[in-house]
Amino acid sequence: MSSRFERFRHRLHEIIFEADTWAGRAFDVALLVLIGLSVVTVILESVPSFHHRYGLLFLRAEWFFTLIFSIEYVLRLLAVRRPLRYVFSFFGLVDLMALLPTYVSLFAVGGYELLAVRILRLMRVFRILKLGEYTSAAELLMYSLRESRAKIIVFFLFLLGLVITLGSLMYVIEGRTNGFESIPLSIYWAVITVTTVGYGDIVPSTALGKIIATLIMILGYAIIAVPTGIVTVSIARAAQRGVSTQACPNCSRQGHDPDARFCKYCGEKL
Amino acid sequence: MSSRFERFRHRLHEIIFEADTWAGRAFDVALLVLIGLSVVTVILESVPSFHHRYGLLFLRAEWFFTLIFSIEYVLRLLAVRRPLRYVFSFFGLVDLMALLPTYVSLFAVGGYELLAVRILRLMRVFRILKLGEYTSAAELLMYSLRESRAKIIVFFLFLLGLVITLGSLMYVIEGRTNGFESIPLSIYWAVITVTTVGYGDIVPSTALGKIIATLIMILGYAIIAVPTGIVTVSIARAAQRGVSTQACPNCSRQGHDPDARFCKYCGEKL
Amino acid sequence: MSSRFERFRHRLHEIIFEADTWAGRAFDVALLVLIGLSVVTVILESVPSFHHRYGLLFLRAEWFFTLIFSIEYVLRLLAVRRPLRYVFSFFGLVDLMALLPTYVSLFAVGGYELLAVRILRLMRVFRILKLGEYTSAAELLMYSLRESRAKIIVFFLFLLGLVITLGSLMYVIEGRTNGFESIPLSIYWAVITVTTVGYGDIVPSTALGKIIATLIMILGYAIIAVPTGIVTVSIARAAQRGVSTQACPNCSRQGHDPDARFCKYCGEKL
Amino acid sequence: MSSRFERFRHRLHEIIFEADTWAGRAFDVALLVLIGLSVVTVILESVPSFHHRYGLLFLRAEWFFTLIFSIEYVLRLLAVRRPLRYVFSFFGLVDLMALLPTYVSLFAVGGYELLAVRILRLMRVFRILKLGEYTSAAELLMYSLRESRAKIIVFFLFLLGLVITLGSLMYVIEGRTNGFESIPLSIYWAVITVTTVGYGDIVPSTALGKIIATLIMILGYAIIAVPTGIVTVSIARAAQRGVSTQACPNCSRQGHDPDARFCKYCGEKL
16 A cells, blocks of 8 residues: 555544644544434433423434545544455444444334444443543553453353242242242343342242242342452552553554553564 | 731631631531531431421421531631632532522422532531541541542442343333333343342343343352452451541542642642 | 458459359350340340240240349349449340339330340340451450541531532422432431442432432432441551450440550559 | 272372463363253253243253263272262252252152252352462462451351340341231341441331331441451462362362472372
8 A cells, every 4th residue: 555545544543543733632522422423312212201292303413414424434444554454343233333324224124222332332431531531541450350351251150050940949938829930030130149130020938938038138238348358459459550541543452551662462563 | 918807717717617626626516416407307308297287387497507518618618719710619609509499489380409419518527527536547538538439439330341241131021011121121131130220120021031130130149359459458458558638728539648738630738 | 341341242243244254264165155045035035926935935035134134233243343344334124124114014014125135235236246256356446436436427417418408499490299208218218329328218209310310319329438448448557556355344344455554444453 | 999099090180270370270170060951951951932932942952951960970089099078069959959950859749949959069269269370369269268267257156246235136127017928028128238238128217217227237348448458458468379179089178278298188199
């Protein structure tokens, strides 16, 4: 590719993917406002009374946002060196899915509600956090969770084994006549109980079932201490270091050390 | 202004806004007792049986408290150098709103219940905490929360994105026939679930909806670890320092370092 | 008093109030077993089917336990130097209340159920914790909570102000027709919501009410971080020190430093 | 026994009980996949619609898994030096109970549902955690919980006393007409409330009952801080050390220090 296009792409990448320059910040803010408005539109349209009164307005807004986001999508394809990597990245797929339902609705019926996926684009709000002090806060949290990943996975495996075991036990104890109609439903009940949510749509009726339920509640109440302890220790550690917020111009990944001069994932110069 | 009025105002400020002197402490305690009584009056009057039996008594108590608080409001205006700044400060607006409903009820009907706002004045209880060891405890907590503000905001933005995304998803999955009547209502359900409150007024009916609900519950159960970790680390840090509790005589703001000799917000000598 | 009685009392105090000697430990264990059995008796008697079948057996067990505990109560009176101080101490009142209902039932009807108070004696289980490693664990926890008392009180005052303010607000917004019948009931709802208990017996019906409820839930979900942070920091600190478990022979209070040679409350030699 | 059989058993022990070699890892992974599939089978069979349609398939799968696990059980018996110790160990009993229901169903009716116990075998998933970084995470968590065992037991004793006391109190206050039918049921309610589960199947009706309930909720909301603090401090400490993951070839117990060369439970060379 020509060096001129290369420079244009570099500039485009700075504006769209980075937030270090004035133009980059402005782009991010404008995009977030548009995403926010489009999400509010989708949310409000789902309310029957609004839908009946302002149906046409919602339709126009939908097409307006879809066109804007389509242009943005094309620009993103131009800005990165490896477009396919962007297309199949998490945000790339979300960006595409936020466009498709509107176009699909031209040919088919009922696909409209899938526009709800556009809401996922809100996660880009974490990009704008690059503005100001929120960067380091977000990076620190991400770093803490990444660092304690193994411990958290172990905890969740334990929780999974727990709810399956206790759910099955309650299925045997309470039985189908008391609302524990199958093991999957009993596991659903166990999760409701162990997480202390407690809807109350399924509750034990037998004495033994209530004793088991008591144990599950106390267990769920107590073991919340474990992930909390894990994350607290992680944050305490991470708070003693600094984490860089620069994204790689080639592969767009973050998490580089403050003194890193090359992307640790693809070797590109930062 | 005359230096004599200036001295009077300085003395008044010390009594009303500070709690360092004997008179200041006495004023604060008396005011809190009155606010407490007036709040208890408003609370009890809302109970139908009490209202029917002691209606006249409640009316008299209401006017008694309103007059006392009106005098206090005027004194506060006199005590600060910039009355307008006080009027439009948070506590200034609360103080005013705690008076208006009674006066308005002379001319209009139904404004009475707005007296409930008087309850906000209870927050002045944090001022009396200046008495004794509670000061540093309150200051330390405020300081900890302020210091970890950025991280907490990031966490809440994540939570916001989560409940909007999952609420919309559940609206698509469960649909209007199962009680998820609109996306806002589904978001309301997602908040009930992710915070582990679990009223049970809206519950998923479909198998897929229950699976998603299970994920939301476990997520909500686990990510409570994040704000807890943030605040714990903050408190641990803050506990190693001391925070002054002096309020600026000019702008009434607090949070000055123990060795500060001038207000860091307006430069007034402390 | 004679020095001989003094020596007898000292020995009695060691057995009944301390757990350092063989006899003291044996007394504590036997007492706890008896308390446990008497509590199980009271609990089981409350179940209708058991009460009908084993009514006479329960009556006899009740008198057996009452007589044993009466003897124990007299011995406790003899063992301490200031009996009245024991009588009006927390445990003294509990011990007395655990006896009275049975005696009262000789003259009056219906006082029986107050025997439930006997369950409070179970708290003596914390005394037996003197056996083994549990002492230092219990002492450490008590010490941590005592040390962070001021911060915890400030937090609860804030929580109190919050539920009163938000409860009143919801009373105004939802009104009596939606189940928020009075401000006290609305405060009850606010506590159910802010603590994430969520019975679901009272739920908001209006759109504005649901928005406020959402805010309360998220607030309650997040501010649990504050007491957790306070206690965690306290425990971390306390874990670095040792706390003595000796009780004063004169006033029975604990919490003395490991190197204390005299009771810090009454000056008695330890 | 012959040294040749000894060597065979040593090799078998390495494969079945350890995960340090290639064969050991492969065995663990294959076993976990089989356990997972057998559990999924039991779970799905409990769903009425699946059971009706694929009944024969489920029966065959059940026998397939039972035979495989029977062979595995015999191999485990051969691999350890003291088979009886394995048979009566926790995992030994679980492994046996995961086989029996199928065999029993040949002679008796209805024992089938006890196959749910097979789900407990899933706990072997913690053995596969030996693969990679998850080992040290799991060990660290176990170590933390073991180290803070005394404090956690003290906390649970306190919680036990609390729910019994408050449950009995509510039984006296609310009485049988309001759903608090017996003290055990009231204790069940107290656990639901103190753990913030809040099913809503039993709720207080009287004013005094609601006030007590409010106190229990706030207490339960606040004291979660205690176990969290305990575990956090424990994890913070444990994170500063390393824990070995080797299992003893003789008694199969873990938790040895990284530099341990002999089993601390039975003296076997590691």
